Amino acid sequence: MGSVEADFSSSVIWKDSPKYEEARVGRVFNHRRPDRYPRAVVEATSVKDIVNAVLLARELNVRVSVRSGGHSWAAWSVREDAVLVDLGKFRRLEYNEETSTVTVSPSTTGRILNGFLTTKGKLFAGGHCPDVGLGGFLLQGGMGWNCKNWGWACEKIKAIEVVTAEGKVLTCNKDENTCLYWAARGAGPGFPGIITAFHLEVRDAYSCMMSSTFQWPISKYQEVMDWVVKIAPQCDESVEVVSVGLRPDPTKDPIILAGFLSFQNSEEAAKKSLSVVNETRPAGTIMEAMCLPTTLEKEYCAQDLANPHGHRYTSENAYIENDANVSEVLREAFTTLPEGTKTFALYFAMNPCSRREPSGMALSMQSDHYFALYTVWEDAKDDERCQTWVKDVMAGVEKHSVGAYLGDSDFQVRRTKFWGDSQARRLMHVRRDYDPEGIICGYLDQGDKSGVAGLDNVFEWQQRPEWDLTSTL
Numbered sequence: 346m347g348s349v350e351a352d353f354s355s356s357v358i359w360k361d362s363p364k365y366e367e368a369r370v371g372r373v374f375n376h377r378r379p380d381r382y383p384r385a386v387v388e389a390t391s392v393k394d395i396v397n398a399v400l401l402a403r404e405l406n407v408r409v410s411v412r413s414g415g416h417s418w419a420a421w422s423v424r425e426d427a428v429l430v431d432l433g434k435f436r437r438l439e440y441n442e443e444t445s446t447v448t449v450s451p452s453t454t455g456r457i458l459n460g461f462l463t464t465k466g467k468l469f470a471g472g473h474c475p476d477v478g479l480g481g482f483l484l485q486g487g488m489g490w491n492c493k494n495w496g497w498a499c500e501k502i503k504a505i506e507v508v509t510a511e512g513k514v515l516t517c518n519k520d521e522n523t524c525l526y527w528a529a530r531g532a533g534p535g536f537p538g539i540i541t542a543f544h545l546e547v548r549d550a551y552s553c554m555m556s557s558t559f560q561w562p563i564s565k566y567q568e569v570m571d572w573v574v575k576i577a578p579q580c581d582e583s584v585e586v587v588s589v590g591l592r593p594d595p596t597k598d599p600i601i602l603a604g605f606l607s608f609q610n611s612e613e614a615a616k617k618s619l620s621v622v623n624e625t626r627p628a629g630t631i632m633e634a635m636c637l638p639t640t641l642e643k644e645y646c647a648q649d650l651a652n653p654h655g656h657r658y659t660s661e662n663a664y665i666e667n668d669a670n671v672s673e674v675l676r677e678a679f680t681t682l683p684e685g686t687k688t689f690a691l692y693f694a695m696n697p698c699s700r701r702e703p704s705g706m707a708l709s710m711q712s713d714h715y716f717a718l719y720t721v722w723e724d725a726k727d728d729e730r731c732q733t734w735v736k737d738v739m740a741g742v743e744k745h746s747v748g749a750y751l752g753d754s755d756f757q758v759r760r761t762k763f764w765g766d767s768q769a770r771r772l773m774h775v776r777r778d779y780d781p782e783g784i785i786c787g788y789l790d791q792g793d794k795s796g797v798a799g800l801d802n803v804f805e806w807q808q809r810p811e812w813d814l815t816s817t818l
């Protein structure tokens with residue numbers, strides 16, 4: 346193995362190194378650490394390192410796993426016996442004024458990108474949590490700021506640069522290597538290569554961000570949720586809409602919160618956008634903050650508080666059928682949050698984005714109503730209680746769902762649909778074509794067995810479909 350290793354500009358950290366444990370999980374957000382041990386970790390600083398990491402894995406006859414921001418809830422980057430390519434030290438951030446595009450390395454976070462773009466009067470709708478890496482986020486679609494109206498973050502990808510499972514360097518866009526370009530927008534962790542750069546279209550920044558936030562006791566759950574579901578499509582295109590069930594004091598009863606965030610260019614316009622919710626909010630609030638000026642940085646800080654560092658997490662989610670009785674379907678999730686934890690249930694309105702037919706990309710699963718559970722606790726003794734609660738809640742919810750979002754899923758725990766049928770079929774073909782030996786780890790299912798075949802894209806209660814992997818695309 347010396348031949349390839351000698352070519353690295355950064356070091357390869359092997360299992361017997363004192364740096365190994367930090368390299369294995371030090372950048373993993375979820376402190377519920379996986380019991381999986383890579384053969385080695387390559388902290389890449391150049392494209393050459395990434396190519397060499399793939400060649401090293403091939404020489405060792407092991408797989409390659411990838412880490413950008415380390416924020417996948419289920420720690421997808423940490424795989425048994427693989428060569429883990431950690432992109433945390435591989436940095437690129439360039440703005441092209443002429444084309445209004447930015448070129449970023451995949452470990453760049455939303456906060457870093459927008460800190461840079463603000464100086465150019467621009468914005469990119471990255472993840473809500475400031476430290477999510479663009480790599481994992483964009484591959485699975487990217488439910489960024491105001492996704493409901495501005496659409497999926499991955500729709501802004503103009504081109505990608507990729508190191509393939511063979512160690513070749515490719516550029517992929519609408520004219521070149523189109524299958525990989527198609528797959529990069531929705532394949533999630535099953536993308537059959539390592540992306541080294543994204544070329545992204547950016548939007549003009551907004552000079553006035555304003556929010557209205559209300560809280561009610563949980564006894565008002567049904568009235569509030571019915572109102573949020575009804576009012577969301579009536580809000581104009583500047584407004585993001587969420588509803589959250591949480592326990593501000595983990596020892597006391599949950600509350601329900603509704604939040605509306607408007608991106609505008611004047612106070613007058615933002616107030617007008619928020620007037621529809623301010624004027625129709627249900628009575629009985631325990632807190633109201635209407636038309637509060639805010640900034641992206643303040644919103645990032647609020648997200649950090651809701652998703653504290655150093656905690657144990659499990660996430661789950663579902664796209665609820667458009668015509669479901671949403672408040673009924675989500676009642677248990679919002680009203681029975683496990684006591685003594687910082688768990689929260691989220692409803693994220695997606696219409697009108699969900700009413701636009703996704704085209705030209707693998708991403709193909711959405712509905713008007715996105716629901717996610719973020720279960721947050723500190724002590725391993727609560728692992729079973731918290732995970733059992735999530736399982737029980739999801740057993741009721743999933744029957745009313747059309748599928749799920751890759752970004753908040755754990756394929757080891759629950760099988761469901763992540764794409765339309767034809768898109769799933771095409772995606773598994775692309776994976777097979779670009780990585781027939783299964784060098785890139787791909788989807789982490791139970792026992793990490795999915796390999797080249799990928800995910801089934803079926804509900805738990807359905808039969809495995811017969812992919813015809815011998816046919817051409």
Ligand SMILES: Cc1cc2nc3c(=O)[nH]c(=O)nc-3n(C[C@H](O)[C@H](O)[C@H](O)COP(=O)(O)OP(=O)(O)OC[C@H]3O[C@@H](n4cnc5c(N)ncnc54)[C@H](O)[C@@H]3O)c2cc1C
Nearest residue numbers: 413414415416417421422473474478480481482488534540
């Ligand atoms: C606190 C928190 C808040 C979140 N908020 C949001 C949100 O607002 N919206 C949203 O959509 N999602 C959100 N997520 C989900 C998040 O987007 C996903 O977990 C995503 O996978 C994280 O990307 P990452 O690069 O940080 O993760 P990583 O763990 O580094 O990567 C996840 C996997 O993606 C693949 N991958 C990553 N980079 C590459 C690459 N360069 N080439 C090939 N494959 C790659 C690999 O399989 C890798 O294991 C949030 C997650 C957390 C923890």
